[in-house]
Amino acid sequence: MNFRDRLKTWAKRIRRDGVTLWFAGKHSATPWFAKALGLFVVAYALSPIDLIPDFIPVLGFVDDVLLLPGLIWLTVKLVPAPVLAECRALADTWMAEKGRRPTSRTGAILIIVLWGATGVAAWCWWTS
Template sequence: MRTRDHLKAWARRVKRDCVTLWFAGRHPQTPWYAKALGVFVVAYALSPIDLIPDFIPVLGYVDDVLLLPGLIWLTIRLLPPEVLAECRAQADAWMQAKGAKPRSRAGAVLIVALWLAAGAAAWYWLGPRP
């Protein structure tokens, strides 16, 4: 298998696991800490807005290549095996039926709120003093 094929397979697994976390967040046997991290990861992953915009050289893709897969991996590790198997099956069925990952407006709102909070904090700390 070529490197390109390995990368495509890896990207498909990351995408499937992101949808898996979407289903795990609604599963009653998912522990609260996995749900909390999973909600954040899914909101960020499904948001059309990135925390670090892609037009910023190098850093723009760090979240897509390192941060997001790392958070997905960590959250997957926190899930009980039976929940993971059930949610992966649901994710596979969803991806075959819909052909795309779901979108999250709440995720977009969360990212915009984080940017606004960071801007407000920077203005407060670095802004003019009376």
């Protein structure tokens, strides 16, 4: 398997695990700390708005290439193995039926609130 094929396989796994975390967040056997981190990761991953906009050179893609996969990996490690297997099966079914990932308006609102809070904090710091 060459580098390009491995990269494609890795990207598909990351996409599936993002949807897996969506299901794991609803599962009763998922620990609260995994749900909390998973909620943040899923809201961010499914939000149409990025924390670092893609039009910013280099930095705009850091969240897509490093931050998001790292957070997904960490959250997947916190989910118990039986729950993870069940949620991965649900995610595979979802992806096969829908052909797309779910979207989150809540995630978009969360990112907008974060940007707004950062702007207000920067303004207060700048004017003081």
